[in-house]
Amino acid sequence: MKTLLIYTGGTIGMMENPENGSLIPLNFNELQNYIPELRKFANDLDVKAFDTPIDSSDVNVSTWQSIASIIEDNYDQYSGFVILHGTDTMAYTASALSFMLDGLAKPVILTGSQLPIGRLRTDGKENLITAIEIATARRNGEPVIQEVAVLFDSKLFRGNRTHKFSTENFDAFSSPNYDDLASIGIHILYNHQKLLRKEKNRLNVHSVFQTDVAILKIFPGMSKAYVQAVLNIPNLKGLILETYGSGNAPKETWFINELQQAAQKGIVILNITQCSKGFVEQGLYQTSAALQQIGIIGGADMTTEAALTKLMFLLGKGLSGKALKEQLALPIAGELTTFSSLGN
Numbered sequence: 001m002k003t004l005l006i007y008t009g010g011t012i013g014m015m016e017n018p019e020n021g022s023l024i025p026l027n028f029n030e031l032q033n034y035i036p037e038l039r040k041f042a043n044d045l046d047v048k049a050f051d052t053p054i055d056s057s058d059v060n061v062s063t064w065q066s067i068a069s070i071i072e073d074n075y076d077q078y079s080g081f082v083i084l085h086g087t088d089t090m091a092y093t094a095s096a097l098s099f100m101l102d103g104l105a106k107p108v109i110l111t112g113s114q115l116p117i118g119r120l121r122t123d124g125k126e127n128l129i130t131a132i133e134i135a136t137a138r139r140n141g142e143p144v145i146q147e148v149a150v151l152f153d154s155k156l157f158r159g160n161r162t163h164k165f166s167t168e169n170f171d172a173f174s175s176p177n178y179d180d181l182a183s184i185g186i187h188i189l190y191n192h193q194k195l196l197r198k199e200k201n202r203l204n205v206h207s208v209f210q211t212d213v214a215i216l217k218i219f220p221g222m223s224k225a226y227v228q229a230v231l232n233i234p235n236l237k238g239l240i241l242e243t244y245g246s247g248n249a250p251k252e253t254w255f256i257n258e259l260q261q262a263a264q265k266g267i268v269i270l271n272i273t274q275c276s277k278g279f280v281e282q283g284l285y286q287t288s289a290a291l292q293q294i295g296i297i298g299g300a301d302m303t304t305e306a307a308l309t310k311l312m313f314l315l316g317k318g319l320s321g322k323a324l325k326e327q328l329a330l331p332i333a334g335e336l337t338t339f340s341s342l343g344n
């Protein structure tokens with residue numbers, strides 16, 4: 001069976017506008033002129049391109065829905081999927097898709113590039129060709145990768161564990177809290193023990209997201225007006241609270257009171273650390289015990305990208321209150337590490 005390449009846009013398919021030098025997206029026909037290597041895959045690859053390729057800063061829920069519905073409509077005809085996507089929001093899209101594609105048993109590999117395809121030193125060709133190779137890899141008659149992953153430079157990561165950490169390096173992504181799924185050198189070395197294997201059921205795509213959410217990043221000296229402005233957003237249903245260290249926040253009464261009032265209004269609050277590596281462990285310090293007491297959920301080692309898309313996804317499924325809190329704390333697609341899995 002063939003691989004389906006889904007082209008959404010991003011730097012990989014951009015060219016400099018001769019008038020002002022800014023980067024603008026190419027359509028797929030223009031893009032493939034820069035990658036003659038694609039002809040080698042001619043019999044094994046089909047392409048579905050967005051009519052209007054986008055810079056991934058313009059990604060929104062409808063982009064995720066479009067990608068997921070292409071995968072759903074073509075799931076049985078293809079052995080795997082490669083998505084060309086801008087790097088800026090790739091970690092959000094990878095996370096969102098990992099939740100949407102319930103029952104996924106085939107590879108969905110996102111990749112892109114730091115330099116446009118027209119540049120001599122572009123990283124786009126290698127990324128694209130490696131992503132296609134990974135999407136076709138099989139072992140014992142089964143796809144090696146059966147989840148949403150991000151291929152960038154010399155690494156393959158679980159998609160919902162990634163974070164874009166560099167605007168400069170070719171290795172632009174990291175997976176701070178989960179081992180790489182593969183390292184790419186002369187050979188592609190898969191980390192078989194770390195690959196997601198779930199019970200196989202049919203692909204079931206859930207496409208509804210609830211976007212009445214917000215991120216409140218705390219900082220020393222933040223004003224009450226700032227906190228109140230975020231917590232009083234009309235219709236707010238869920239909040240990512242970006243805290244210090246292992247989930248710590250000021251103990252000041254006004255701050256805890258504001259959060260408590262929000263929680264009492266039914267806003268579900270998920271505590272995610274501003275550190276890129278490690279866990280939220282509410283109750284470890286006095287400065288997080290109060291958060292625990294007012295019903296804020298600890299987000300373990302989730303990235304902000306995974307936490308936010310998961311919150312929007314679970315709210316979109318109609319969950320609220322206790323059921324929502326329970327689901328937030330459990331892994332859906334390998335996006336968080338549970339203490340029990342660490343043997344604690």
Ligand code: ASP
Binds near residue numbers: 010088113
């Ligand atoms: N702004 C671009 C995008 O995310 C950056 C990139 O692709 O690297 O679409």
